[in-house]
Amino acid sequence: MPGPRHTGRREVLRAATVVAAGSAAVGITGAGSAAGADGHKVSAQGHKAGAQSHEASAADNVAAAHDRPAPDNPRFTLAVMPDTQYLFDGASINKEPVEAALRYVVEHARGDNIVFLSHLGDLVENGRPEEFAPISDAFRVLDRRGAGYSVLAGNHDIDARTDDQRGRTPxxxxxxxxxxxxxxxxxxxSPDGYNTFHTFRAAGRGWLVLALDWRPSAAGIAWARKVVARHPRTPVILTTHDLVYADGAGGEARLSENGQRLWDELIDGNDQIFLTLNGHYWPAARTVRENAAGHDVHLHLxxxxxRYFGGSGMIRLYRFDLARNTIDVSTFSPWLLAKAPGRRNALERREVELTGADDSFSLPLDFEKRFAGFAPVVPRRPRPAARMLVRGTLAYWRFDGGGQDGSPADQALRVRDxxxxxxxxxxAPVPGSPADALRWSAEHHPDQPAHGSLRFEGGRPPLRGALLRTEKGAPLNTATFRSGFTVEAFFKLPADWASSRNAWSAILSRQGTLAAAGKEGDPAEPVATLSLSDGHALQWAVAPLDQDRNVTNxxxxxxxxxxxxxxxxxxxRHTTLYVDGCPVARNPATSANGLTTLGLSWLLGGYEYDGALDQLFCGWIGDVRIVGRALPVGAFMNAHS
Structure with missing residues (x-):
């Protein structure tokens, strides 16, 4: 559906924009070096790649070298494989679905940033060595890629009458x-070997997976509590075979007898455990319980x-997105997905992907809020101005040294460069504007070097507000930026910002019209402006030295x-507009060298049309920096490098 129509004199600038599309690679997973070749490699299309060979071994080594986790990507994926027992049942051995699922994980690791896989127990039906041998061989797909994973014992993998003190088993x-x-x-x-913990780094932080036995003993639970205590700031995902169940499809999950014990003795009192995953029962189900700290714990079965063919090697992908505060969950069979649609039988066609409410869903989760009790986000400290003066800095203004929060700025205010x-x-004076049209504020962007800003109360009609300008004769007024430039600003628009009052206000602009500069386009427009459109989109509209008209991002x-x-x-050569370090879509491919100047002032918070003040900024402006060269994203003021 097309967006809202924006009308007015700026249409001519929109028409002049040339869009240049771009793309960025996302993270990958897998770690360590490959240990050998995959004897029967199956592609996403299900074609076998042949027997074990030195060529396959070399390919695996190359893949493993490149398939590393992307630890700072805010998106990552946890793969989950539930009960596979019916595929490994005595003389009935069908390891292909599991192999296909594990190959899917390693082959799609890069695109989905799959950082870990958890098996939920009941790997085999009868706990026999001849059943474990083929599934153990299947898991070498992960071993060869150096991928992280966990397994745990279900009741069919061991003697179900025993706990984790049972001793040696197949x-x-x-x-x-x-x-x-x-x-x-x-x-x-744990000393018995049946309980393990695993750690990985994703989305810029550490995560821990607890993999607990079918029946952890008192010693096993005590061990688990110690593991959590030794990682006091790490969110924990608990995996075990038996925890919650549901009476029927669509029913809410409930704690089993063993699940209630785990809740009482481990989960409830450890706020770090925010998600639990288990198998054993069917159908799939989920619920949310509040722990002793008053926070939600999500329990998923x-x-x-x-289902058909013992579940057809179903896996579930938990796609964590910390930027969206969401976990997107999907359930499907990679084995069936790899088959050509025409080769799937009548039952297979029903099993490729499950779309029920407990198989495919999105889970809203405010990670920062949920983890605040044990890992609060420490606000970034102010950074001294000297650290911001990178090579080529031409101007740097910040607003943390003024009056108290909310106090009016002096009418004779001077902000040092x-x-x-x-x-x-x-x-600069704006007739008819109140004294508090410009106020000091303690508000700031969380990654802003200075912890302060100016609050501008601009708008029209009638035109009222405040602005700042560079003095006559300031070196910046005549700068042409032929070697390139970087202009940065932190800003915030209030919730009541309205197009009728505040559209086409500028964060930063340059005096002088296109007509006076001999440029084509709307003759009354300024030669440079970083403005907010009537739809509160950013607009960088400037007259480059090498163009006859203005160019707009x-x-x-x-x-x-x-x-x-x-x-x-x-x-x-070209100009790129970024928002929070991300390039936008509508960056023109048009050549753009230098900035036209008539030797007049730069305006902060003010915008002129036809040489007269036309609009004033409404909102907060934080640090502003102008550098006479192109900076990489890692050198921006909001960067963490």
Whole structure:
């Protein structure tokens, strides 16, 4: 559906915009070096790649070298594999669905940033060595790629009448600590070997997976509590075989008898446990319980052994998105997905993907709020001005040294240019405006160097508000930026910002019209402006030295009531507009070198049309920096490098 129509004189600028599309690679997963070749490699299309060979081994080594987790990507994926027991039942061995699922994980690791896989127990039906041998072989798909994963014993993997003190079993021989030590995420095991913990880094922080036995003993639970205590700031995902169940499809999950014990003795009192995953029962279900700290714990059951072909190697992907505060969940069979649609039988066609409310859903989760009790986000400290004076800084203004929060700024306000180049800002009079049209504020962007801003109360009609300008004779007034530039600003628009009052206000603009500069376009427009459109999108509209008319970059419409960082970067050839370090879509491919100047002032918070003040900014402006060269994103004022 097309967006809202924007009308007025700025239409001519929109028409002049040339869009250049771009793309960015996302994170990958897998770690460590490959340990050998995959004997029967299956692609996403289901084609076998042949027998074990030196060529396959080399390919695996190359893939493993490149498939590393993207630890700072705010999006990552946890893969979950529930009960596979019916595929490994005595003489009935069907390891292909599990192999296909594990290959899917490693082959899609890069695109989905899959950082870990958890098996939820009941790997096999009867706990026999001849059943564990083929599924153990299947898991070498992950071993060869150095991928992180966990397994745990279900009641069919061991003697169900025993707890984790049962001693040696075929399960422990196949998937015990000796094997797990070879994975990059293994953190340790309980002395009996049946309980393990695993850690990985994703979305810029550490995460911990507890993999608990079918029946953890008192010693096992005490061990788990110690593991959590040794990682006091780490969010924990608890995996075990038996925790919650539901009476029927669509029913809300409830704690089982064993689940109630785990809740009482481990989950309830450990706020770090925010998500639990279990199998054993069917149908799939979920619920939310409040722990002793008053926070939500999400309890999820997934098990598809009752479905066609023992669940067809179903996996569930938990796609964590910390930028959206959401976990998106999907459930499907990679084995069936890899088959050509025409080759699937009547029952397989029903099982490719499950779309029920408990199989495919989005879980809203404010991660920062949920983890605040044990890992509060420490506000970024102010950074001294000297650290912001990168090579080529021409002007740097910040507003943390003024009056008290909310107090009016002096009518004779002067803001020093901290670059030392003499580009001070002074307040310009706006007749009829109240004294508090410009106020000091303690508000600031969380990544802003200075913890302060100016609150501008601008708008029209009638035109009222405040602005600052560079003094006559300031070096910045005549700068042409032929070698490129970077213009940065932090700003926030109030929730009551309205197009009728506040449209086409400028954060920063340059005096002088296109007509006076001999440029084409709307003759009354200024030669440079960083403005907000009638739809509160950013507009960088300037007259480059090498063009006969102005060139415009546009952002998307920015939500109100939110602090933003913007940067405009010109490398001497083209200009790119960024919002919070991200390039926008409508960056023109048009050549753009330098900025036209008539030797007049730059305005902060003011915008002129036809040489007369036309609009005043409404909102907060934080640090502003102008550099006479193109800066990389990692050198922006909001960067964490």
């Amino acid at each position: 399960y422990l021989d196949a998937f015990g600590p000796k094997r797990m030590r070879g994975t990059p995420t293994f953190g340790g095991a 997934s098990n598809y052994q009752d 901290l670059s030392g180049r003499g580009n001070d800002l002074v307040r 546009w952002s998307h419409e920015l939500p109100l009531g939110t602090w933003w960082h913007t940067a405009v970067v010109n490398d001497g």
